[in-house]
Amino acid sequence: MSAAEARLKALMLSALAGDAAAYRALLTALSPHLRAYYARRMGQSADAEDLVQETLIAIHARRATYDTAQPFTAWLHAIARYKLIDHYRRSKLRRTLPLEEADSVFAEEEAESCDAARDVEKLLAALPESRRRLVRHVKIEGLSTAEAAERTGMSESAVKVGVHRALKTLSAMIGREP
């Protein structure tokens, strides 16, 4: 059993016994986990934050379904996953795909996005350190040119040029026009 599992489960058991402080601590500890979970799968967006809140509400409303003899994280993960699938179904797959099938579609998608992340890392490793940091700031973390300039201590135009050249190098590596 992992340390997180032991800590979260202890908080959950106290919360179920009516301990408001433990319950607050639990929900507070869970939200960054959930935020990361949804951001990994759908990017940082208002939708992702909505899902974090929906999941917290579901945890609250359905907490009687947690079997205290079972791992807490398995229960939590199943709820987070259900809310994600439900979200996809409501937005894109509505009326075309039953929930059970969406589940398997999603499993493949998850594997794919992992592959994509690995490929990006491999490509980035070929860039010089300073350029790599620029691409990470601007293209992956989504900072503006000004924020990246501030973060790296470079001028804004230097950031722009650096990112542009880095992307050119990368596209040459995969044989595509930028």
Add this chain to the structure above:
Amino acid sequence: MKTDALIEQLAERAEPVAPGAMLRTLAIGLGGGAIVSALLMQEWLGVRHHMLAVFATPIFWAKFFYTLLFALVALAALERLARPGAKATARLAAMTLPFVVMALLAAWSWRFTPASDQYIMLFGSSYDLCPYHVVVLALPIFIGVFWALRKLAPTRPVLAGATGGLVAGALGAFIYAFHCPEPGMPFLAIWYTLGIILVGAFGAVLGRFSLRW
């Protein structure tokens, strides 16, 4: 709303949850439905006369235990399906057991059935009514099960709905057994099972649409 504010609101509502709260919800749904169904059966079809004599017949106990075991095994699977992240595979597989045993019993009794009795053992006098009676008697229980499931958290709604339907169907058949005069094991294995499975199919359809949370 900010997530932090939401957490504050939820934390203020940290009422204790009794350890058996979920089982109690299921018990209320099932129990309430079963009482209504038993009353309906008494008003509509009526319990058989001479129950004491009926208790002496093996076929009554076959109906009694087949439907009751079916209901219990399906309920055990439903309890898992209503909890996120709980494994239900073994319990779902166990749901075939009562039927397999019943089918073996029916096949065994068929070997000793003289040709002149075969029709009555297979079709009785009510094969066209039996599944219909089972479905109608299962209805109040079906409503009770879905009332409970909507308060719980099934992550596979079609499967949970089907299993809930099978629980309701088997309990409806259990109640029907106190009316049904048919003497045949093959009759029981076929027509009771058909009624139960019909209710399970309704459950699958309704589950897909109504068990979202």
